[in-house]
Amino acid sequence: MSQTSGATVQPVKQPKLPFWQVWNVSLGFLGVQFGFALQNANASRILSDLGADLHSLSLFWIVAPLMGLIVQPIVGSASDRTWNRFGRRNPYILFGAIAAALGMAFMPNAGIVVAFIAPILFGGVMLALMDAAFNVTMQPFRALVSDMVPSEQRTLGYSIQSLLINIGAVFGSMLPFILTNVIGLENTAQAGEVAPSVIWAFYIGASVLLGSVLWTVFRTREYAPKEYNAYKGIDADQLARERAERKSLPQRLGGFFQLLFTMPKTMRQLALVQFFSWFALFIMWVYTTPAITQHVWGVEAKWFDPHYLESVGQVPAHIAAAKGAAGDWVGIIFAAYSLFAALFSIVLARIANTFGRKPTYALSLLLGGLGYISFLLFQGGEATQVNLLITEVTVPSGALGLLLPMVGVGIAWAAILAMPYAILSDSLPASKTGVYMGIFNFTIAAPQIISALVAGAILKGIFDNQAIYIIVLAGVFMILGAVSVSFVREERAEQGGAVEEAVTA
Template sequence: MGSRVVTEKPVQGFDGLWNISFGFFGIQIGFALQNANMSRIFQTLGGSLDDLSYLWVAAPLTGLLIQPIIGHYSDRTWTRFGRRRPYFFAGAVLAALALFVMPEARVLWLAAVTLWVLDASINVAMEPFRAFVGDMLRKDQHTAGYALQTMFIGVGAVVGSIFPFVLGHLGVSGDALSGVPDTVRYSFWFGGAALLLAVLWTIGNTKEYSPDQMAAFADRDEVAMQPVRALATRSFGRSLAWIAAGVAVIVAVPELALQKEVYLLGALLVAYGAASIAAIRLARGNNPDNALSAIVGDFAGMPLVMKRLALAQFFSWSALFIMWIFTTPVVAQYMYGSSDPTSAAYNAGGDWVGVLFAVYNAVAAVAALLILPRLAARIGRVKTHIACLLCGAAGFASFLVVRDPMLLILSEIGVGIAWASILAMPYAILASSLPQAKLGIYMGLFNVFIVIPQLLVATVMGSVLKAFFPTEPIWTMAFAAIVLGIAALAMLRVPETKDGVS
């Protein structure tokens, strides 16, 4: 085999960095509108509180399935429109349509189906953006690229979250007696337009590198079929172990009186075991180059740095989901003196939580732009991430002693710094450590370690709370602080990178 001349990608200026990630701003507006308002829409259409967890399961489950598939195919897509950009466009169009249709739903089942379409479409548009940054930037620009993307995530989250509130103060009706309030309806329409226009901006102002250029940029041997060949040599033992673990979880639900949502976790374990058996059989057959074998093979053969980052990611997102689920009852009970969801004090606490969440997203946007790149250049990406995670752990721990709602703004500053780093540093480290040809699939598989914590927290944490401190939700914040500290410890095993070189 002849040697290949290795070239380097050109340095992107600020305009280039902006254009590469601007589409994420629109995507995050749509995502924030979904997160902040879907429960309200479901309840307006007759959904009960008990139904909400089942209706919301669409988000993590859709991401778990869609992102690895889109990552796999976007790695292998080469058209005159680009490699990742066709997926941006398709996902953005479908997500915008879903955002326009959602507030017009008049029955619960239609809203639920539209949520699935919306979440699937957002995932189709969102997943390739992570790989797109790695495709377009030199390794020494990965930190800046993912930091700017995180800034767009923070700003988009703030805009999407507060837009119904702003419309209400501008005189738009928030009356839900005749259906979805106008404040929510107009916000979804705005979000759909913003999402589509932002993604079109990125599509129209970027040009992806050709396959030949990407091959010239590569600085390591990248054998696409290697994980599939390794998979073909595996026995079915591990697959059967996954199935057995899933069956054990399913059996334990009634025996231990766990929440019914835990059945989903067991079903996912069984499904993965069955999928891996099928993937091994296909890898041994006449058509080894198939999507299932490639995805399972890549998951089973993740690079060491990705496995170590995945552990830190698992604990980081466990803490985040605890925060998103339990902050409102904690603030309402301990800062506003009410645990009754129908009381004025409880709802005042809920309103303040909305402000606190806007604060940490705003802090994340500022930290990503002004702090992370400079700190990473000085002490390295891994140490930067550790420091930021510890700031978040301190923020969560402060909930145990703070009783003045205003002082919680200081707590959220720590959380916002951690949030900025969680959205930027792991991806910058990954993009600099993985084969360019497989950035899409590995970024999609990395999402598994975001989804699994969500499912565990949504299911197991409720049982833990009920069993050990049913009337003291404040201890969930202590648990969040501990697991974020564990995430920081896990990062000690991740090798440092310098200028993107492991």
């Protein structure tokens, strides 16, 4: 039996999808993650080139978690209520993809609007647009897979989704490097400009994003309301009556805060682990580029200071070359951790079933923390020829060594995406799983917002803009997350969530 909106009806068996139609439903994920990966690996590089100083970078990045916090619940609720000739989820997916593609095309070209608006301000606005659009696309995309893929094919559907997400992440992260070292585009930029390799990477990323989403939208025919309700066991009349009821804002807020106060203990305990791990991840995304530019390529922190750059006028060729090479290499190591995460995801469930979810989760976070701290070990070094199969490149030996910490970071990333939800799911009452999972998203957004507000001040006030040390701080926070796992008590909710019992980890 399926339960929705307080009414239970016998669902009609949902037809299985042909294998390639399951691919079609998820193909847009490849493009969305391609865009996310480009943003994660290059946004700090672009903003620095446009004039952002190191301690303000995190403040620009604050828009990412804020957009997720604001946009996803609104769009998720709106798409639940939308039925028109274009579908239920598809209109939001398509609109979000178009907006994200426009943001990706305009952001690296901020220099062209200098006569009307400061490039750094324009870049920040485009970053906000991209993040909002990514979230508009992602929320209904997740729901589309759940809508269209029947339960017996759900494992296949999410496996394909995971594969496409990681493929998009690997190639999106690597693209600027490929454009420089295989195609031959210039990867250096003067102050107030963005390197051509990055500009073209964002053009290509926008095209991949829009193309893959269009493929999904035009090759996926969503079910009409009558079909959907029958397949999901929804009482359409009861649903219509409930939606017709209008609750006041104080009533809605009161219900929300009641859920917050009555959330399962496991959820509160996991929130602490989430705080430490997502605080660390945010630091990595914001500060890896300046950290390895300074620590591995030997570029002094003053070359990230817009006031100093303005005083010297022209960035020396060797400084521009070092910053360009370091920025490209960030794409390589980010692709590496995505690849290691994909590989570890294959065996993660088996390891957790053998050794327990909590020990697996804690050990994964510990390896990630040690990975961040070990960045300190890889400084400069002799020029080393590296064969990456697609091309050969010469980098400092320390840069090559950074692939080793990415093994730990990739393992931690895979665990962060899976283990909290596996642990949490047993403790949630079946009738409130969806709303509690939505609340749990706050434990992802909130630590990133806090990190954005304080990381820049820590970098400037404590570490004197030496970015490698804030990466080490991220490692400390990830290890604290591993320790915090020990305080999590796994519980199982009985039917309705009234009774909970402890289970072994």
